[in-house]
Amino acid sequence: MLELISLSKTYRTGDAALSDVSLQVPKGQIVGLIGPSGAGKSTLIRCINRLVEPSSGEILLGGASLVSLGGSELRQQRRRIGMIFQEYALVERLTVMENVLSGRLGYVPFWRSFLRRYEAADIQRAYQLLDRVGLLQHANKRADALSGGQRQRVGIARALAQDPDLLLVDEPTASLDPKTSRQIMRLLTEICEERNLPAIVNIHDVPLARQFMQRIVGLRAGQVVFDNSPEALTEDALTQIYGAEDWDAMRKADSDQAEAESDAIRQLAEVTA
Numbered sequence: 001m002l003e004l005i006s007l008s009k010t011y012r013t014g015d016a017a018l019s020d021v022s023l024q025v026p027k028g029q030i031v032g033l034i035g036p037s038g039a040g041k042s043t044l045i046r047c048i049n050r051l052v053e054p055s056s057g058e059i060l061l062g063g064a065s066l067v068s069l070g071g072s073e074l075r076q077q078r079r080r081i082g083m084i085f086q087e088y089a090l091v092e093r094l095t096v097m098e099n100v101l102s103g104r105l106g107y108v109p110f111w112r113s114f115l116r117r118y119e120a121a122d123i124q125r126a127y128q129l130l131d132r133v134g135l136l137q138h139a140n141k142r143a144d145a146l147s148g149g150q151r152q153r154v155g156i157a158r159a160l161a162q163d164p165d166l167l168l169v170d171e172p173t174a175s176l177d178p179k180t181s182r183q184i185m186r187l188l189t190e191i192c193e194e195r196n197l198p199a200i201v202n203i204h205d206v207p208l209a210r211q212f213m214q215r216i217v218g219l220r221a222g223q224v225v226f227d228n229s230p231e232a233l234t235e236d237a238l239t240q241i242y243g244a245e246d247w248d249a250m251r252k253a254d255s256d257q258a259e260a261e262s263d264a265i266r267q268l269a270e271v272t273a
């Protein structure tokens with residue numbers, strides 16, 4: 001379980017990015033983090049993996065504190081946190097297999113990682129993970145030869161190669177088309193369930209969050225203003241999270257996009273009729 005207790009972050013500029021955030025994410029639960037630009041979503045994720053130092057509060061993963069650690073202890077704890085990024089963060093010139101194996105780097109001695117010599121058990125496990133994300137036949141391709149959706153699957157397999165106790169996922173579908181986004185979200189939710197992994201997903205796409213998340217946390221100006229099931233995410237709740245003006249603008253953008261998609265489908269049907 002992940003536990004945040006009164007977590008606050010004020011940057012040196014004086015921006016209070018997080019104020020007194022408390023959350024418990026049990027094993028196996030996937031939480032969607034939503035909120036307007038500047039609400040503190042990235043800061044929250046970065047505090048958990050300690051890329052940003054919290055100003056105060058506590059972060060516990062499986063009961064162990066993450067805030068007071070430094071040096072090798074911090075490196076060890078970071079291994080327990082699998083990160084999945086919007087832009088995949090793959091090494092483009094390496095193969096799919098090598099990218100997945102790089103998830104083991106925190107576990108192998110430096111000389112082995114330098115020579116990229118991995119244990120047979122790690123290699124076997126990487127094949128299993130590639131099979132799980134549907135990329136077994138692409139294991140020896142270079143990462144830059146893959147589509148966006150395939151790259152994100154490599155990103156997921158690499159995070160799982162770490163054998164994490166927590167997944168932090170930052171805008172996993174922001175660079176993907178709607179259908180591929182749904183496939184990636186489905187894969188993520190299935191994996192959290194299979195492995196009993198807690199996950200926090202920073203997600204801009206409200207309909208996607210509603211469809212796939214078990215629980216939604218809404219941040220506004222660094223504070224939790226909504227924490228409930230997707231069913232409870234009513235228009236009123238969304239207005240509370242985003243403010244009336246922003247929510248109306250988002251809704252309009254969504255309906256414009258849906259209209260454009262159905263226009264394109266209609267035109268295609270006319271051409272192929």
Ligand SMILES: Nc1ncnc2c1ncn2[C@@H]1O[C@H](COP(=O)(O)OP(=O)(O)OP(=O)(O)O)[C@@H](O)[C@H]1O
Nearest residue numbers: 011012013015017036037038039040041042043044
């Ligand atoms: N390195 C930084 N130094 C100073 N202020 C920062 C820094 N990073 C973020 N902030 C400020 O902290 C607040 C929260 O920013 P954050 O990036 O966490 O929001 P967000 O919800 O992830 O936004 P977005 O959806 O646009 O990515 C904002 O006011 C932002 O300007």
